[in-house]
Amino acid sequence: MFIGGLSWDTTDVEGLKKYFSQFGKVDACTIMRDPDGRSRGFAFLTFEEPESVNAVLAQEHTLDGKTIDPKRAIPREEHLRNTRYFVGGLSHATTADSMRDFFSAYGKVVDATVMVDRETGRSKGFGFVTFEDSSNQERFVGKLGLVLDDKEVGVALCIACIA
Structure with missing residues (x-):
């Protein structure tokens, strides 16, 4: 686990x-x-x-x-099929739409979610992006210099996202 x-x-x-x-x-x-x-x-x-x-x-x-x-926990082999990624360091101005637009440069985005605080409605500074496939993940996972809405973000495999 x-x-x-x-x-x-x-x-x-x-x-x-x-x-x-x-x-x-x-x-x-x-x-x-x-x-x-x-x-x-x-x-x-x-x-x-x-x-x-x-x-x-x-x-x-x-x-x-x-x-x-x-x-x-997901066996290591399952990670190869993972198409959902954790995105950290989001600007409070980032929306699901701006995330979708940004990541569409890396492949077909099927979902983009910015996590928000239930009480305040403000972004928690992280979210998730899901692609149709994982063929381009080496272009953005763990890479420095990805700037979304004037803020550098980090992208990681989402090991806890796969049911």
Whole structure:
């Protein structure tokens, strides 16, 4: 499983393992870290039994005072078929239409979404773009210098986007 949204205080693999062991026997658990050792705010976890994943996904979770976002992890081979990408660093002026226009230079865009705060209606500064196919991803995934609405953006494979 991919465990996103971890608190910066969640640094202990054993604590994470202990929390998720209520859903089944945890096989392995790794908190992803920066080169300097700080948590990157997400982890990967595997269970011995696949049914444990379903039990986790059936409810919401809070760990170390923060709501976390567990998702079913996708095998590496599946990423090759992924056509949905995370776009970070969006300007507050960016709209789904301006995102669609910008990314259409890289292929046929089937969806563009800017995530907004429910209460304020303001952009959260990130969104998602989905292409018809992944044939041009090397032109924009992880590339520097992509400027959308006068702001440099970053694009990454969306591992948590595939159901």
